[in-house]
Amino acid sequence: MIFKITLIFFIFLGFLACNETNGNSEHAKVDSCNLNTINPNGDSELAILMREMVSLTDSVKQDLLLRRAIRPMPGILNSLISAQKTDSSIDTAIYNSLAENYLARAKEFYSSSEESKVENYNLMVGACVTCHQNFCAGPIKRINKLLLK
């Protein structure tokens, strides 16, 4: 009797292990197909903010193209200077001054009249490019797509 119980226990354990293995396999498959992975190396606060800024600016561009009302300036932009950077060596007076320049352009855009909105929008996007020309040129191609022709 003890032998039978022990044997059943082992077989149960074996099936459990099998199921767990299959479960892991499925999990691994899901992980490997996770197309939402943006940066497998981890993100800094500034990198996350930059992506939010691209998304926000893209939606502002659509609003301008469709002549929809522009929402107020998002508060998250104010963390542009204080956000932790991917590369701490860019945390310099030059970065701060370029970030302040962007914020000034953004404030101008969000408070501008209907007639000057597009021009001020392009100046705001141009401020992004200017900063990236100095610090991280990689996303410039993407940023240029935000400009309104």
Add this chain to the structure above:
Amino acid sequence: MKYNLIFSAAFFFVLTSCGTQKTEQVSKYFGDSIAQINPTKVADVKAKLGTKDSVAMQVEGKIVEVCQKKGCWMELQLDNSETMRVTFKDYAFFIPKDAAGKTVIMEGYAYNDTTSVQMLRHYAEDGGESQAAIDKITEPEVAVVFEASGVIIK
């Protein structure tokens, strides 16, 4: 004796059930999915591009260098002397910084491009080059480059 054999078989079953998955290698996908995999060897990219401005293709090759800041670009060995820089469409995804040496399949566009001195210096900085090496970059580079919309790292 009979019981010992049955116990041994049960033990073996449990142990092999636990051990099979852990050694399996999993491909990692980044960016857009690649529906049907039918890649060109990286050594054939230049010939396939020919004199065209750009050609959409899938390419398979070996990663020789990855951006060490963020994983935002990689280089593939094109032939014995040349590498091909790969960037990721719209800066929308990155790859692991430790992917050098691995095989990659990617989908996107190969094209001839002139890379400015500013960008070349940026890439050199990301690649961990010394300031002296970065300062030596004074000429733009004309080369075959690739913009990938999706990547599979094996």
